[in-house]
Amino acid sequence: VRRPSEEAARRASDHALTDLYAAHWVGLVRLGVLLLRDRSRAEEVVQDAFVAAYPRLARLRQEGTALAYLRRSVVNGCRSGFRRHGVEERYLTSVRGSADAPGRASGDSAEMTALRRRDDAALLEAVHRLPQRQREVVVLRYYSDLSERQIADALDISPGSVKAHAQRALTTLRSTLGDAS
């Protein structure tokens, strides 16, 4: 039998879960997909983040820090998953990013659409091959549109390190894409 205070805490967390899920589930899964390039695993990471945060969701929402907390959990979870599945993932993504990949084939689309997809694929592949920290900085800056301070908080590094990782990443990407063209 739960005590009344426990019951109230559970109800508050349930409400917070419903609201935060509606607001952030899709965006966080998309963030996870950009870091992992695997939708199913990204969903698992985000699901686990919600489950782990559940007891304190009400407080986090009240403090206005829920999204930052969940985002940090997702980035950490993706990093863990990426390491664990590293070898297998390199194979899977190498195939999915090539000629037989979903959405990569041009089919009967307009020529410009096909060219854009091809360019996107090359750029995304280059992003995926960046060192882990640089990849995280790139995704958080250019997809999540976070400030250096917010990225530093999410990755638990200094703003100066964020700037350095971003600079190195862009230099590498320009070099890689320039070499490929």
Place this chain on the structure above:
Amino acid sequence: MTNRPGPDGFEQLEAELRGALSREADAVRPDDRLDDIRAAVSPIRRRPGSWWAPIAAAAAVAAIVVGGWLGLRPSTAPSPIPATRSTIAPVSPAPSTTPSTSGTASPSTEPSTPSTPTTATTASTTVAVALPVYYLAPPGSSDGRFGLVRVFVPGQLPAGATVAQKADAALAAAMTVPADNPNRFVAAWPAEVTARYVALPAPEIGVSLSGPGVRGLTEQAQRLAVQALVWTVTAAVQQATAPVAVTVASGGPIFETVGTNVFKRPADQQVFEEVAPIWVDSPYPGQALAGGKAVVVTGLACVHEANVTWELRQGGSVVRQGHTMASSGCPQQGSWSVGLGTLAGGRYEFRATEISMKDGSVAFANVVPFTVG
């Protein structure tokens, strides 16, 4: 979006990054997992009086998984593997539904970065891999055509395996249809015939067959049986567009109507001419999924109006069925997924089918057996 300024001199690249990441993310349509999250935090699953029980359990599982993964990390020099039919030994790598956030499972105030255990003592010289292997599937109807089906075959490779080792392992798997073969993949190669990767001056790569394929296949099947090796070896070496020179060591043609030659995957626009209508990427055939986690089936399809019909069977009975849409219709391959939710333990069979627009019959079926632990 505010397009925050980045380092000077990269404005165009930054704009391209924003566009590419945004388009990639926008294409993602996550499944609804609110019920699964609610089930995971349900009081029913907690020990009485223990708020943290499910989280502690998740942390324990995650710790075991991390330990298991580390157990696969190499500590000694890799040993070469022979290119034989036994190269790919079925293993049980961590299923896609394995809990994956040891950091997020921590009950500490802030989410923690997953730590890197340093106490693993059972290191191995091999690592678990999932090799993309292409098989030849028969037509689903009398007026249909053969097509290639991609299957991720679990196996083990030496740590730091060379390109040749990867290619040989994938080719060995491609030469023999799986023992459990519900999709009736065509056995195009006699049991004694082997295939080996041959390094050639770039951009070409080579495949050397010890003998010709079986006789009596249709002309289209003969051509696609060779293409299955081309798709497999180019995937293994991660050079999708490489020309592949296929030779027969014993001399003569590969099949009655296909001589030795240099082959390639088709251009993107013609891929639909070689692939089977529906692929299932996950779970892979025979995969053992962890219980208590939502099962999501994913794959690719090149079918009419992007419509994929599916059934979940158990013990021969249909326990669930439905339709889903791929992200695009043929001639493009579109991605699709089906969320099955949390399944009770047992053996299941997932059947993804293309229904004929002409008469409603099953034009093609891709069957994947799997178990939930």
